[in-house]
Amino acid sequence: MAAMGMTGWAAGGYVAVVGGLAALGGLTENGRFYLAAVLLTLPLGLAALVAVYVARGLLTGVGGLFTETSLPDGADPAWLTAGGVVANTLLFTAAAAATVLLVERLAARRRVSRRP
Template sequence: MGISRWAAGGYVAAVGGLASLGGLTENGRFYLAAVLLTLPVGLAALVDVYVARGLLTGVGGLFTETHAPDGADPAWLTAAGVVANTLLFTVAAVATVLLVERLASRRRASGRP
């Protein structure tokens, strides 16, 4: 495995770690960093975060409460949201790596440095 593969793996792990930290600490700065690191695919992931939240609340609401008595989110919704957000941003990082590899291979094929 070449150095570029290690760098790509580290990049994907860093983005996944930032998304996890964003959910665990409930700090939007980590999510913002994950979005910025995965541009332009990160914008789609950001939209998907809100879609996933709606789906989790809608489908989960069929089976259980979506708000605790004190008005906070229940633990199941918080945990599911953290997992979904981490997955979405990790997939965005992998898609970004694949996009960069494809653009680089096109550039090499055309003979440009």
């Protein structure tokens, strides 16, 4: 296994930061963390944001077949909150990883086009 270069560490750190922001957004229920994750992963963060709402609908729809999707006080049950945090974290982490791959591909294409 080859040693990971500085670029690889930076890419891994970027993906970890975005995943951490998404997890903090869900755990603290603070939209600022999600906003930071979206901004850091643009343009793919917009697709992740749309996927968050699709995932929420799927979680609620499928979960609603088996159990209640809201508590008597109107709050979300723990399974829905936890599922949403996990789904959101996975989606934004995937967007960050895809952004890294996109940047690497664009950089490689640029290097090839600069060759005489």
